[in-house]
Amino acid sequence: MGSTVNMQKQTDKVNLFETQMTMPPTSEKGSSGNVPEDDPSFNPFGFVTDNPSSRSAIQLPETPAEDGNVGQMLYRTEDKGREFGSTIKSGKLRWFVRETGSKESRRGTVVFLHGAPTQSFSYRTVMSEMSEFGFHCYAPDWIGFGFSDKPQPGYGFNYTEKEYHEAFDKLLDTLEINSPFFLVVQGFLVGTYGLTWALKNPSKIEKIAILNTPLTVSSPVPGLFKQLRIPLFGEFTCQNAILAERFIEGGSPYVLKNEKADVYRLPYLSSGGPGFALLETAKKINFGDTLGQIANGFSSGSWDKPTLLAWGIADKYLSQSIAEEFEKQNPQNVKLQLIEGAGHLPQEDWPEKVVAALRSFF
Known part of the structure; x- marks a missing residue:
C-alpha cells in the first residue's frame, strides 16, 4: 500500500472508512501472519478481547486474540479507566x-x-x-x-x-x-x-x-x-x-x-x-x-x-x-x-x- 492514512486530530479515534481502505481484506489475513482458525493455539473466544468492530483499524495487533483470554484481559485492564x-x-x-x-x-x-x-x-x-x-x-x-x-x-x-x-x-x-x-x-x-x-x-x-x-x-x-x-x-x-x-x-x-x-x-x-x-x-x-x-x-x-x-x-x-x-x-x-x-x-x-x-x- 503506497499511501499513508491521514489521521484525525483526536488521539482516541481512527476514521473507520480511512482505516478500512488502508488495510488488507479479511481474506488476505492468513498470508499476513495471523493465526488461522484451525491452528491449535486459536482462541475461539478471542472476540471478547479483540474489539470485533475494530478489526480493520490500524491500531490492533496482527494476531487475533493476542491479548489473551478473558481472565488475562481483566488482569491487564483492571486499573484502567479510573482517571481522577x-x-x-x-x-x-x-x-x-x-x-x-x-x-x-x-x-x-x-x-x-x-x-x-x-x-x-x-x-x-x-x-x-x-x-x-x-x-x-x-x-x-x-x-x-x-x-x-x-x-x-x-x-x-x-x-x-x-x-x-x-x-x-x-x-x-x-x-x-x-x-x-x-x-x-x-x-x-x-x-x-x-x-x-x-x-x-x-x-x-x-x-x-x-x-x-x-x-x-x-x-x-x-x-x-x-x-x-x-x-x-x-x-x-x-x-x-x-x-x-x-x-x-x-x-x-x-x-x-x-x-x-x-x-x-x-x-x-x-x-x-x-x-x-x-x-x-x-x-x-x-x-x-x-x-x-x-x-x-x-x-x-x-x-x-x-x-x-x-x-x-x-x-x-x-x-x-x-x-x-x-x-x-x-x-x-x-x-x-x-x-x-x-x-x-x-x-x-x-x-x-x-x-x-x-x-x-x-
Whole structure:
C-alpha cells in the first residue's frame, strides 16, 4: 500500500472508512501472519478481547486474540479507566465519581452526567481541560454503570426514574454541592433521567448544556434498547461483553482504539451485574412519557434557564433535526451549536470542540 492514512486530530479515534481502505481484506489475513482458525493455539473466544468492530483499524495487533483470554484481559485492564476518580459512599450506595479542579475554583462547579450503556470515562478529557480553565468538575458513574454499585434488582434499588433521582439528590448532598451548578447531560436512559431531574430542580441549576440526547417525542429508540425489552432475548443481549463499545461505535464515524474499548468493556466482563442493571433500566423506562416530559418541560413558558445544545452532527442515532426541533420550541433560552466531526458521544469523539463550546457558554 503506497499511501499513508491521514489521521484525525483526536488521539482516541481512527476514521473507520480511512482505516478500512488502508488495510488488507479479511481474506488476505492468513498470508499476513495471523493465526488461522484451525491452528491449535486459536482462541475461539478471542472476540471478547479483540474489539470485533475494530478489526480493520490500524491500531490492533496482527494476531487475533493476542491479548489473551478473558481472565488475562481483566488482569491487564483492571486499573484502567479510573482517571481522577474515587469511590464515594452516599446513603447505602457507593458511587464512582471523577473529580478535577478544586472546590475553590473561581468559575464554579460543573456536573457531567453520562448516558447508557457507557460511563463517566467518556468525559475524562473534557473534565481535565475544563479544570485547567478554572472549573471544578464532577462526573459520576450512574448506579448500575461503570465502577459504581450495581445492586441486584429488588434488593435496595430497582432502576426506576424516581430512584435514580433520589440517589442523585443524595450524591449532591454528599459532595456538598449546595449552590447552583452547571449541568452537562448526554445520552439515553440515565441521560434522559438527568434531564427530567433538571426539570424538577431548576433552582439548583445555573445553566445546562445538553450533548446528543433524545429530546423530542419523535426521537428514535436505538435497536439495543428495543432488544433489551424483549423477554429472554433481553437477558441474553445484556450479557454481551462488548455491547457498550459497539454502541459507541455504532453512533460514531470512528472506531475506538482497543485501549479505550477495554474500559467500556471492563464492567460487563467483570460480572453480570452491569448487564442486568442496564436490562432493568431499559425495561423500566417509558420512552414516550419521558420524552414528552422533556419536550414539554423545556419549551417556551416552562423553562427559562440558559440552555446549550452542543450537538455532534455525525450522530447515527439522533439526527441534527431533533436538536433543531428542540431549539425551535424555546428559541429565547435554547441555543444550538453544531459539533462537526463528532457523533453520538461528542465528548469522546472531539473533546476539544466540546470544551470550547462549554467554556464559551458557561
